[in-house]
Amino acid sequence: MQDRIFYAVCFGFIFGVLARSFLFVNLYFILLVLLLVGVLAIYFSLLKNFSLIKNRWDIILVVFVLTFCLGIFRFHIADQPAPENITMSGTIVDEPDIRENNQKLTVKTTETKILVTTDFENTYSYGDQISFKGKPEKPENFITDQGKNFDYVNYLRKDGIFYVMGYPSIEIFSHGKGNVVKSALFFIKNKFLSVIDATIPSPESLLMGGLILGERSSFGEEMRQKLINTGTIHIVALSGYNVTIVAEWIMKLFSFLPLNLGISIGIFTIFLFILMTGASSTSIRAGIMATLALVARATGRNYDIGRALLLAGVCMILLNPFVLAFDVSFQLSFIATIALIFFTPKIEEYFLWVSTTFKLRDIVSVTCAVYIFVLPFILYKMGNLSLVALPANVFILPFIPMTMLFGFLTGFLGIFSYLFGVPFSFISNVLLHYELSVIDFFSRVPFASFIVPNFPLFLTLIIYACFIYKLFGRSIKKFFTEPF
Numbered sequence: 001m002q003d004r005i006f007y008a009v010c011f012g013f014i015f016g017v018l019a020r021s022f023l024f025v026n027l028y029f030i031l032l033v034l035l036l037v038g039v040l041a042i043y044f045s046l047l048k049n050f051s052l053i054k055n056r057w058d059i060i061l062v063v064f065v066l067t068f069c070l071g072i073f074r075f076h077i078a079d080q081p082a083p084e085n086i087t088m089s090g091t092i093v094d095e096p097d098i099r100e101n102n103q104k105l106t107v108k109t110t111e112t113k114i115l116v117t118t119d120f121e122n123t124y125s126y127g128d129q130i131s132f133k134g135k136p137e138k139p140e141n142f143i144t145d146q147g148k149n150f151d152y153v154n155y156l157r158k159d160g161i162f163y164v165m166g167y168p169s170i171e172i173f174s175h176g177k178g179n180v181v182k183s184a185l186f187f188i189k190n191k192f193l194s195v196i197d198a199t200i201p202s203p204e205s206l207l208m209g210g211l212i213l214g215e216r217s218s219f220g221e222e223m224r225q226k227l228i229n230t231g232t233i234h235i236v237a238l239s240g241y242n243v244t245i246v247a248e249w250i251m252k253l254f255s256f257l258p259l260n261l262g263i264s265i266g267i268f269t270i271f272l273f274i275l276m277t278g279a280s281s282t283s284i285r286a287g288i289m290a291t292l293a294l295v296a297r298a299t300g301r302n303y304d305i306g307r308a309l310l311l312a313g314v315c316m317i318l319l320n321p322f323v324l325a326f327d328v329s330f331q332l333s334f335i336a337t338i339a340l341i342f343f344t345p346k347i348e349e350y351f352l353w354v355s356t357t358f359k360l361r362d363i364v365s366v367t368c369a370v371y372i373f374v375l376p377f378i379l380y381k382m383g384n385l386s387l388v389a390l391p392a393n394v395f396i397l398p399f400i401p402m403t404m405l406f407g408f409l410t411g412f413l414g415i416f417s418y419l420f421g422v423p424f425s426f427i428s429n430v431l432l433h434y435e436l437s438v439i440d441f442f443s444r445v446p447f448a449s450f451i452v453p454n455f456p457l458f459l460t461l462i463i464y465a466c467f468i469y470k471l472f473g474r475s476i477k478k479f480f481t482e483p484f
């Protein structure tokens with residue numbers, strides 16, 4: 001009974017938020033439904049003899065409808081209209097996003113946030129207070145290079161950004177007005193990256209920044225396209241999958257220690273990663289996903305961790321309802337973590353022929369499981385199909401944890417003295433050069449990737465329905481048929 005109520009609460013809330021993400025629902029109607037189901041809930045709670053209820057599914061349905069309405073209500077609260085009047089001054093509340101031809105500043109004014117695009121004439125930092133003159137405009141959706149309609153409006157809206165402004169005149173009138181802790185974290189991060197840039201040549205240093213901190217902004221278009229064409233773009237993304245690789249490898253290094261201590265070291269690695277990225281919301285979500293996947297794979301308690309994963313997802317959606325439908329990073333992290341926990345054990349038996357040296361069998365099975373599981377979503381959202389993704393990842397992923405470890409040692413020790421980091425930078429450079437060579441080789445393979453501009457939503461849903469049935473069919477059947 002408790003399990004059924006737990007899942008009714010979680011999925012009721014999720015489906016409520018999802019429904020409100022795409023459909024407008026009259027708030028008064030929702031309040032009426034909430035009142036009715038609230039009365040029913042009180043009635044059921046007052047019944048002294050539960051046998052008076054002919055079918056306890058009545059309780060489950062009431063709980064589901066109640067949390068469904070709460071999900072709609074939560075999104076409604078977050079769905080605030082864009083302010084009409086904007087103060088032309090504010091504080092930069094995130095690190096400047098440095099692109100190839102410009103930089104983007106997230107500026108918080110009294111009323112809202114504005115995404116300001118500017119050139120490289122001035123250097124801006126987190127916590128700078130600025131005034132600007134220009135014309136704020138509401139963002140518009142656009143068609144990507146893959147022919148997909150990108151919902152840019154809601155992508156920015158999930159972060160509270162309602163306006164964009166292109167190349168205004170900007171004047172800095174104060175520094176250091178940001179959060180002290182966040183400022184310190186960004187300082188350490190930038191110092192870390194400066195050590196990497198000083199001790200490892202480019203483009204290897206760019207790849208290292210992407211591996212450890214998810215820094216992709218400095219990538220040239222050619223390098224970015226190679227990563228996309230070879231299906232290896234995930235290695236430089238802040239995802240639960242990427243972080244899990246590092247933490248799991250660290251945990252294996254300390255496998256001679258008691259299990260709980262090894263898991264603790266892995267989780268501590270994730271905590272360091274979150275701090276190094278400036279504790280952004282994306283890295284926190286990735287850290288939570290990675291921690292759950294790590295504990296599941298280490299202890300084999302997939303069922304318990306699965307419920308924890310669902311609860312973690314609900315909590316993230318409760319904090320920001322927009323991430324469910326409009327944050328691709330959240331969606332990919334969630335799907336990849338499900339694949340790591342539940343799908344990988346299903347296909348490991350097909351890779352018994354792969355050597356266990358350097359955990360190669362684990363790497364291959366995890367790579368295939370995650371790639372197969374996320375592929376329909378990638379085709380629907382991004383429209384890119386890489387035919388060389390599996391071999392490219394198999395050749396690269398076994399070396400990624402070691403690369404990240406030596407890269408971390410290079411940057412961390414180099415903060416105290418460049419000389420401390422130099423020995424590790426040599427090893428890092430060799431590994432990075434190998435990985436870039438593999439990416440370059442597979443990107444040159446004829447017909448390495450294709451664009452699928454209109455992969456249908458209904459087909460995506462059918463494929464994931466089959467995945468869900470394969471993974472959770474017995475549990476779902478037990479949920480609906482087992483006596484209370």
